Amino acid sequence: MAEAITSSLGAAIPSATAGAAIPVPQTALLDMVVPGFSVFSDAVQRYLHVDLNLYIPMIMVASGVVFCWRWISEIFWSTVRSYCMSSVDIRTDDELYNYVMAWVAAQTFSKDSRRSIANTNVNSRSWYLFRWDRDDDDLDGTGRKKKELAYTPTFGSHYFWYRGRLLIFRRNQNREQATFLAVSEREEVSLSCYGRNPWILKELLLEAREVYMKKDESKTLIYRGTTKGGSSEPTWQRCMARTSRPFSTVILNEKVKKDLIDDVTDYLNPATRRWYSNRGIPYRRGYLLYGPPGTGKSSLSLALAGFFKMRIYIVSLSSVTANEENLSSLFAELPRRCVVLLEDIDTAGLTHTREGTAATDDDSAEDQTSKKKKTRTATGTNANNTPPGRLSLSGLLNILDGVASQEGRVLIMTTNHIEKLDKALIRPGRVDMTVKFDRSDREMTAAIFRAIYAPLEGDDVASHSELAVKVKESRPLISFKSSATAAAELVEKEKKAAEERKKEEDGVREKKENLAKVVRLAEEFADRIPAHEFSPAEIQGYLLKNKRDPGAAVGGAEAWVVETRREREEEGQEEGEEG
Numbered sequence: 001m002a003e004a005i006t007s008s009l010g011a012a013i014p015s016a017t018a019g020a021a022i023p024v025p026q027t028a029l030l031d032m033v034v035p036g037f038s039v040f041s042d043a044v045q046r047y048l049h050v051d052l053n054l055y056i057p058m059i060m061v062a063s064g065v066v067f068c069w070r071w072i073s074e075i076f077w078s079t080v081r082s083y084c085m086s087s088v089d090i091r092t093d094d095e096l097y098n099y100v101m102a103w104v105a106a107q108t109f110s111k112d113s114r115r116s117i118a119n120t121n122v123n124s125r126s127w128y129l130f131r132w133d134r135d136d137d138d139l140d141g142t143g144r145k146k147k148e149l150a151y152t153p154t155f156g157s158h159y160f161w162y163r164g165r166l167l168i169f170r171r172n173q174n175r176e177q178a179t180f181l182a183v184s185e186r187e188e189v190s191l192s193c194y195g196r197n198p199w200i201l202k203e204l205l206l207e208a209r210e211v212y213m214k215k216d217e218s219k220t221l222i223y224r225g226t227t228k229g230g231s232s233e234p235t236w237q238r239c240m241a242r243t244s245r246p247f248s249t250v251i252l253n254e255k256v257k258k259d260l261i262d263d264v265t266d267y268l269n270p271a272t273r274r275w276y277s278n279r280g281i282p283y284r285r286g287y288l289l290y291g292p293p294g295t296g297k298s299s300l301s302l303a304l305a306g307f308f309k310m311r312i313y314i315v316s317l318s319s320v321t322a323n324e325e326n327l328s329s330l331f332a333e334l335p336r337r338c339v340v341l342l343e344d345i346d347t348a349g350l351t352h353t354r355e356g357t358a359a360t361d362d363d364s365a366e367d368q369t370s371k372k373k374k375t376r377t378a379t380g381t382n383a384n385n386t387p388p389g390r391l392s393l394s395g396l397l398n399i400l401d402g403v404a405s406q407e408g409r410v411l412i413m414t415t416n417h418i419e420k421l422d423k424a425l426i427r428p429g430r431v432d433m434t435v436k437f438d439r440s441d442r443e444m445t446a447a448i449f450r451a452i453y454a455p456l457e458g459d460d461v462a463s464h465s466e467l468a469v470k471v472k473e474s475r476p477l478i479s480f481k482s483s484a485t486a487a488a489e490l491v492e493k494e495k496k497a498a499e500e501r502k503k504e505e506d507g508v509r510e511k512k513e514n515l516a517k518v519v520r521l522a523e524e525f526a527d528r529i530p531a532h533e534f535s536p537a538e539i540q541g542y543l544l545k546n547k548r549d550p551g552a553a554v555g556g557a558e559a560w561v562v563e564t565r566r567e568r569e570e571e572g573q574e575e576g577e578e579g
């Protein structure tokens, strides 16, 4: 009976297996790892007559090998990375990010990368670093914005050769970082090399910086003191890179300009620095530019920065940013060699502050000085009625003289009201040279007129280069055409070249005639504008309204004078009523 049961079971099991009702143990195991494997294997056996179960051990061994290989290689690479490689992380909120990405975008490994991120701008998305690469000249001939496409390698590791060394550019997305940040802000970028000495990475970063800076060589980089986004942390925001303004375009007494340039040149000379330090004198120099609005104070500061190839850092003391705390943080961040432009230093809170009481205009200068001295000794730095959060004079002086102020910088202060300034602010040592700006006299008016209408050197360069291209194009090409056709073409091209030359000569003659006409009209215009009444900015504004028609500008000059006087009167009356 028992035998009968055993034999019947023995017969039943294989038939059940064959029917795929009970999977063999390996298949059951695989089913757990790869769901549906048994069904697939049955189907293969039934239709293709291949028993996949025979390959199970092989598949399992291969999987084990792959798993182990991965595990070992992970350990191996993490050990290599830790002990045999050097790397540099690049923060996305640092200007270095812009340098590196611009450099990477120009490399072949980046251009040839199969998977890349396409961008019209590779700069950092941190708002205070973001800027268009070509700030003021990215327009095409039709005036449309021309945005070039840049390709940078996508997230992951990218190998490339640099000066014969294999380097790795790594770009990751940090998913753990705050999600309110944009994806591009959560990015992590690093450069690595094999070996424990990271010198090659530093070389690369220096090169990237140099290439980036070279683009801005003919430009004046302008930074403005501001507070970051919603927070109150002050920072220098790069606002633009402007083509440097030539000194000659700022209309000012030539001697004053020359003296200013000579003074700054001497100050920036390395020997002068040593001279100062040998004598224990703080190495800094201050300039005060004063005069009515629109007379060229800011223009001169920008021209000066451009002339000496320095960055200019601008803070308006009348802005909300300008409190003592913010200003001292901004000054602490200044580079060693730069121009700092403090605008509107006659701003409220700085005019009569040290004495604690607002001095009236009737007070004699001596009275004021003695009052100031007394209050300074008695009350120290916070002895004024400056509202909290505003900049006080003593606060500003502390910043200008204090440890935060970098030695080697050129400090320019501008004001519309020199008479309101505390003597302490403009004493020698803080202000070493004063330049007065005035409303336009006859000579200045004529110069502004000439500057607007005279054909400029830049115009010549453009036409010359155009001409050069055309002449180049018209050179005979080597070809296999018949000599008769080639000769005819040559004659035609030479004829064209001769026409171009004639056009150029006509252009030069026309330009000379125009210049003479502009000079004559400038004198006429200057006769019609009363001296010392209008600022250069006002005159320039009027001329720009007629920028293609100097004759009309001269014709309408008298009417403009009358109109501007009337407007001023009305404004004066309105102000009087409000006051």
Ligand SMILES: Nc1ncnc2c1ncn2[C@@H]1O[C@H](COP(=O)(O)OP(=O)(O)OP(=O)(O)O)[C@@H](O)[C@H]1O
Pocket (backbone or CB within 6 Å): 249, 250, 251, 252, 292, 293, 294, 295, 296, 297, 298, 299, 300, 415, 416, 437, 536, 537, 538, 540
């Ligand atoms: N002396 C000048 N030479 C050439 N351009 C001038 C001169 N003065 C003013 N301008 C022109 O007038 C405009 C305003 O000039 P700018 O901003 O330099 O004046 P400002 O004295 O700094 O005025 P504010 O005191 O209001 O800041 C500029 O476009 C500038 O080109």
